[in-house]
Amino acid sequence: MNTTTRISTAERLGRSFGRGWRAYVRGERRASNWLVSKGVPAAGATALVWMVKLVALGVLLYTTFWLAMLLVCVMVVAWTARNADLGEExxxxxxxxxxxxxxxxxxxxxxxxxxxxxx
Incomplete structure (x- = not known):
């Protein structure tokens, strides 16, 4: 019997996600500290970081909406083509x-x- 414990794929993915999240938070904190060092008030730097997050979320939702609309249109066209009697002789x-x-x-x-x- 092997005494070495192996981590599961789920745990490995969780650790990778956690490392990525910590890197993101460090980068956000670094950007906020850089803004403060340039003379922006701390509250203003925090607000600016949040505005960037909200704009990114808005762009993501906008893109997702149009992709969903495209998918719905493709489904409607496919449904129409399936139910059309084009091959009726x-x-x-x-x-x-x-x-x-x-x-x-x-x-x-x-x-x-x-x-x-x-x-």
Whole structure:
């Protein structure tokens, strides 16, 4: 039996996500401190960082909305194409008695076989 414990994929992904989040927070704090060092008040730097976050969220939601609308349009077109009778062909001619006697008639009543009027 192996005594070395192995971490699961979920734990590995969680740790990677945590490292990424900590790096993001450090970068945000560094940007805020840089703004303060340039003379922006601390409250103003915090507000500016939040405004950037909100603008990024707005752009993300705007893009997501239009992608969702595109997906809905594609689904409507696919549904319409599936339910359309584009491949519907006219009925085949059939042999029957009609106004010009027994013969081959189309769906709208015209005789299409060669026939002799004297019959």
């Amino acid at each position: 006219l009925p085949e001619p059939e042999w029957r008695n009609g106004p010009a006697g027994f013969g081959l008639y189309t769906y709208d009543g015209f005789r299409i076989d060669p026939h002799v009027e004297d019959d």
